Amino acid sequence: MAVAARVPKSLRVLVSEGNSTSAREAITILGLSGHRVEVCDPSRVCLARFSRFLSRFHRCPGLRQDPAGFLGFVERLLAAQHFDVLLPVHEQGFLFARVGQRLSGRTGIALPAFESYRVAHNKAGFSRLLDQLRLPQPPTQIVKSEAELRVAMRFPSVVKTSVGTASRGIWFVRNADDLEAVMRDLRAQGLSGQDLSVQGLGVQGFGANRTFADEVLVQDFVNGITGKAQAVFCRGQLLGFHGYRQIAAGAGGGEAIKQSESRADVRAHVAAIGEHLGWHGALSVDYVLADAATPLLIDCNPRLVEPMSAYLAGVDLVGLLLAISQGEIPQASQHSRDGVRTxxxxxxxxxxxxxxxxxxxxxxxxxxxxxxxxxxxxxxxxxxxxxxxxxxxxxxxxxxxxxxxxxxxxATLANKGWGAHLLDLDSIAIIARQDFPG
Known part of the structure; x- marks a missing residue:
């Protein structure tokens, strides 16, 4: 297991949700490191409730349904009780980065500037960043309507909505029938309803070119080994890094079995992304290997994703995150061990x-x-x-x-993990609004 980053005492840590696998693993690491762990979550029976390391549970409004209510709950909790660190373990980071000045001084927290967070959180924004930094990704087109999607489509492809986590908003399109199913799903998720001119696109009929509520990515499908890289930054400087590849898939494309594998090229790519964004806190990047030479970056999460793999391979990314949340600038950690299977x-x-x-x-x-x-x-x-x-x-x-x-x-049980702690287009728009929280 990892040697914890230097933290001078046992800390009282508020974890921002308790129903994701990432939160559950972070709680284990915090507990093993001797910290007092408290969790706020809208679900009475979230995964975090089933841990001997949980000191106290706070039931709160759901982030997606009521972002202002969730923020108010957290602020009242911070005002009433002392917490050394607020740990934004999932998409709550989007909200906390938006109101960073309001949280400053109330507790320790590690997050980048809101605009940097938005780039990493949005799949279209991340794709444009990769192009800007000339980092490898599969051939990608960003479209805004049904007609544009049809023109961009090459079988097989992957279609992604700009907003989506836990494998939501991702479709593998192998043929025309798959494409029509994707169109139905996108309509069900909500289109603007505006019908645009489709001259020159070979599409006829009302509604054939309805615009999407947000940008949609069309990427060439790349068959290969998938991997993830996890990192912790301090003001753009890479301090901790861990990588692994998928050995066996679980539900929704997540990993059932993984093996640590820290590639120097992926580390360099992640370091370049964090430096460019001036990243402060945790950042994770997914990639696919069509061959041994070139990792193609395919997704980004502005948080730690299931950090226990790194901990068991010798790097305590959660401990590093606590240290920089406390205002420390710890030394860069050693490389994690390769070949550790979890x-x-x-x-x-x-x-x-x-x-x-x-x-x-x-x-x-x-x-x-x-x-x-x-x-x-x-x-x-x-x-x-x-x-x-x-x-x-x-x-x-x-x-x-x-x-x-x-x-x-x-499938029903797997979907229960994709609940009220996650964002959607409406809640993102509310949080990003100039007068939030109103």
């Missing part, structure tokens, strides 16, 4: 069910996980580490039992 049992089970696995397949996966056999023989559990935190077994056991009763519940 897994998320819950993702493995949900992934098995989502791919059509029946009770026999799910039962076999349960046995392999419990016995550490097969793909899990040399792997360490990172999301629900029973040996470190026995309470974490409760939600895992509930998911396993539910899938054994009805494997088709896999």
């Amino acid at each position: 897994h998320l049992a819950m993702q493995a089970l949900l992934g098995c069910a989502s791919r059509g696995g029946d009770r026999k397949h799910i039962a076999r996966t349960c046995w392999q996980l419990a016995a550490r056999r097969g793909a899990y023989a040399d792997s360490t559990e990172e999301l629900t580490p029973a040996r470190l935190d026995w309470v974490s077994l409760v939600p895992l056991a509930m998911v396993a039992l539910a899938l054994l009763v009805q494997p088709r519940w896999g």
Whole structure:
């Protein structure tokens, strides 16, 4: 495991949500490091509730439905009680970066300027940044209407909305039928309703070129190994870095099994992005390897994503984040160890069910996980580490039992993690508005 970054005392940390896998893993690391962990979340039964490391839970308004209410709740909590650090573990960072001056002096927090955060949070903005920095990405076009999307389409492609996390707003388009399904989904998500002239685009009929509510990306599909890079910056300087590649997929494209692999070229790309944006805090970048030589950057998250992999490979990114939140400038960490394999049992089970696995397949996966056999023989559990935190077994056991009763519940259970702690176009527009919070 990692040696913690230098923090002079046990800190009282407020984690901004408790239902994502990233939050759950951050709580484990904070608890193992001796910090007092409190969580605010709109769900009474979020993942964070099932941890011996949780000192106190605060039920709050949902970020998506009521961003001003969520902010007011956090501000009242900070005014009533002392917290050394507010840890924006997920999309709450968008809100906190927007009102950074209001939070300054109330608690320690590490976030970049709001405009930098918006670039990293928006897929179209991130793609334009990659072009500006001449960093590799798959061939990409940014479109604003149905007709433009049809013209840009080359099979196979990946279609992405500019806003979306946890694999929301991403479609793999292999043929014309897939494209029509994407169009239906995009209409269901909301179009402006404005019909534009489509002359010269080969599209006829009212509504054929309705504009999208936001920009949409069309990227050439690249078949290859996917990986993630996680980093912590202090005013544009890279302090901590960890990378891993996907060994097996879980539900929604997430990782069920991963193996640490820190590539020097990816590290250089991430460092260039952070330096250009003057990044302060955590940043994660996804990439795909079509060959061993050129990693193509495909996505960015302005936060840490499941930091336990780095911790088990020897780099405490959460500890670094706490240190710079406290105003320290710690020394850059050592490289994480390559070849450290970890897994998320819950993702493995949900992934098995989502791919059509029946009770026999799910039962076999349960046995392999419990016995550490097969793909899990040399792997360490990172999301629900029973040996470190026995309470974490409760939600895992509930998911396993539910899938054994009805494997088709896999997609429904996976979707429960994509809840009120996430943003959408409406809540983003409210937060970005000049008079927010009003």
